[in-house]
Every structure is written in structure tokens, then in C-alpha cells.
Amino acid sequence: MANKHLPRQARAFALSLLLLAGVICLDSSKSLAAQGVRQSPAPSTVYGGAPMLPPGAVTVTPYGSLREADELDDYDTADFGSIADPFEPWNRFWFHFNDIFYLYVARPAYDAWVFITPHQIRGGLKNFFSNLLFPVRFVNNILQFRFMEAGVEFGRFVINTTSSLGLADVAKGKKAIVPIDPTGEDFGQTLGRWGIGQGFYLVWPIIGPSSARDTVGRVGDLFADPLFYLQPWELGAGVSGGLRFNALGDVLPLYEDLNSVALDPYLAMREAYVNFRRSQVMH
Numbered sequence: 001m002a003n004k005h006l007p008r009q010a011r012a013f014a015l016s017l018l019l020l021a022g023v024i025c026l027d028s029s030k031s032l033a034a035q036g037v038r039q040s041p042a043p044s045t046v047y048g049g050a051p052m053l054p055p056g057a058v059t060v061t062p063y064g065s066l067r068e069a070d071e072l073d074d075y076d077t078a079d080f081g082s083i084a085d086p087f088e089p090w091n092r093f094w095f096h097f098n099d100i101f102y103l104y105v106a107r108p109a110y111d112a113w114v115f116i117t118p119h120q121i122r123g124g125l126k127n128f129f130s131n132l133l134f135p136v137r138f139v140n141n142i143l144q145f146r147f148m149e150a151g152v153e154f155g156r157f158v159i160n161t162t163s164s165l166g167l168a169d170v171a172k173g174k175k176a177i178v179p180i181d182p183t184g185e186d187f188g189q190t191l192g193r194w195g196i197g198q199g200f201y202l203v204w205p206i207i208g209p210s211s212a213r214d215t216v217g218r219v220g221d222l223f224a225d226p227l228f229y230l231q232p233w234e235l236g237a238g239v240s241g242g243l244r245f246n247a248l249g250d251v252l253p254l255y256e257d258l259n260s261v262a263l264d265p266y267l268a269m270r271e272a273y274v275n276f277r278r279s280q281v282m283h
Contacts, residue, residue, distance in 0.1 A: 083211065083274045084200040091203040095266050098208055102255060110248045122246055124167040129243040130184075131157060131166030136224045137184035144185065144193045148178045181283060187224075188217025192281030201270055209273035 085091065114122070134157040141150035156171040163170045191213050192198070199212025210218070222228045230236030258272060259265045 083198055083270070085270065086200055087202065091201060091270075092266055094203040094205050095269065097205060098203070099259070099265070101206065102252065103259075106245075106248060107252060107256075110245070110252065113246070114249070122249075125243060125246045127160070127164075127169045128166045129247060130169070131160050132226060132243075133184070135226060136186060136221050139224045140185035140187055140190045140221075143187075143190045146185070149180050149185075152176045152178060152180050153184075181280065183280070186217055187220035188214035188277070189281050190220075191217055192277070198274065198277065201274070209269055211274075211277070214277065 134153060138150055138153045138157070141147070141153060155176075156174075159171040159174070160166050160169060188211075196213055198214070202210045202212065202215060204210055204215075207218070225240070227236045227240045230239065258268055261268075
């Protein structure tokens with residue numbers, strides 16, 4: 001009988017977390033539109049003498065989408081800000097935990113998955129997962145008043161679903177009316193477009209880098225994720241975790257490259273995440 005009410009309790013908890021994090025984010029951040037003064041990079045509060053990269057020295061392009069025309073040496077002309085990091089001891093602990101998890105657990109497991117699974121199956125599952133998350137992208141385009149982009153997302157969803165149940169990205173080669181971000185829109189970006197700042201920096205177990213605003217956004221995206229309503233909830237969580245694991249090939253190379261070239265990987269990851277999310281909000 002208790003298990004019957006778990007989904008309702010989970011949704012109530014998620015809603016409570018959304019409201020609480022919203023208050024925290026609003027109290028601890030300034031409007032993105034109001035940030036007209038150049039900020040200096042936030043140093044480490046734990047390691048005062050830790051090497052700090054120049055603002056914007058680390059930029060992130062979604063893996064596999066780097067274009068030949070992209071300029072990689074013009075970061076000194078960009079106006080990048082910083083982010084508050086009042087919980088750096090907490091964040092560093094979970095950063096090192098995630099580092100061990102991704103490099104020594106997730107990487108070997110994913111390599112084994114790649115070895116035993118044909119790339120056609122892995123690619124099909126990745127396309128299926130992307131197609132399944134269409135409601136998240138569609139709803140957030142609507143909330144950002146990007147109706148043309150929402151129409152493109154809807155058209156892609158219809159084409160891919162009717163032609164292959166989402167297992168093939170048939171619409172990939174079709175010319176769209178307007179260009180859309182291949183990574184899609186999420187509720188964290190929507191809040192940023194509404195003028196809400198990133199708030200403070202956070203690192204979550206397994207999930208990785210985030211912020212007060214993006215933590216609120218992740219909770220909000222749950223309500224548009226079809227797998228959130230799959231019953232029992234353990235099945236939905238398992239399917240979601242499996243599909244995300246299958247997509248690790250887009251994340252691990254970037255993560256490993258950033259770790260290998262940075263003097264202080266924690267600070268580099270923080271800057272890279274903040275700059276990446278800012279570029280997504282402003283695009």
C-alpha cells in the first residue's frame with residue numbers, strides 16, 4: 001500500500017524542492033540583464049593560492065558539434081563574469097567523488113558496453129532517448145516565446161517518431177526554418193532567459209556541476225520528462241539511468257580532456273560550466 005503512494009510523494013517532494021530552490025536562487029542571484037559591470041573571476045576560497053585561469057579561458061562546445069570556423073583563441077575579447085562559490089568544500093568533495101566515479105567506474109563500464117554492443121544499437125538508443133525528451137525542449141521553447149523553434153522541434157519529433165519510433169534521426173538532414181541548439185532547451189535556460197541569474201555554484205553527486213538556478217531547472221524538467229510518469233517509479237528511474245549511461249560517449253571525452261589540461265581541474269570545470277551555460281542562455 002505504501003508503494004502505491006510513492007509517485008505522488010516523489011512529485012510533492014520535487015515540487016517542494018523546486019519552490020525552495022527558487023527562493024534561494026532569487027535571493028542569491030542578480031538578473032542576468034542587470035549584469036552590465038565586468039566581474040573578476042572568483043578565486044578559490046579553499047586554496048587561496050590556486051592557479052586561476054583568465055576569465056573565459058575555458059569555453060565548452062558540445063562534444064561533436066565543433067565547427068571548423070570556430071575561433072579558439074579570442075577568449076580575451078569576451079566579457080565573462082564569475083559565479084559565487086560559498087560551498088566550495090562541499091563542491092570539491094563531490095567533484096573528487098565524481099572524478100573517481102567517472103574515471104574508474106563509469107569509463108570502464110562504458111568501454112565494456114561499447115565492446116559488446118554494436119554502434120547501430122547504441123546510436124539507436126541515443127536517438128530514441130533524444131526523441132523521448134522532446135517535451136522538455138518543446139515546453140521550454142514555448143516558455144521562452146521561441147515559437148518557431150518549438151515548431152521545428154515538433155516537426156522533428158513527428159518525422160522521427162512516425163518513421164522509426166525515434167530510433168533514427170531521420171529529420172537531421174532536413175533544412176529547418178530556424179536553427180536550433182542541438183542540445184535543446186531546458187528549464188534552467190528558460191529561467192536565465194527570464195532574467196534570473198545563475199546564483200551560486202553547486203556540484204551534485206553523479207550529476208556533476210550545476211548552480212542554484214540550474215538545480216531549480218532540473219527539478220522543473222522532471223515534470224516534462226515522460227519517464228517521470230512511468231510506473232512503477234523504479235522502472236522509470238532505471239530506464240532513464242540506462243539511456244543516460246548509453247549517452248556517456250558525448251560526455252566522457254570532454255571531461256577527460258578538461259581534467260588533463262587544467263592546472264586545477266575543479267576551477268577549470270567551474271569556469272567551463274558557467275561559461276557554457278551562459279552561452280546557452282544568451283544564444
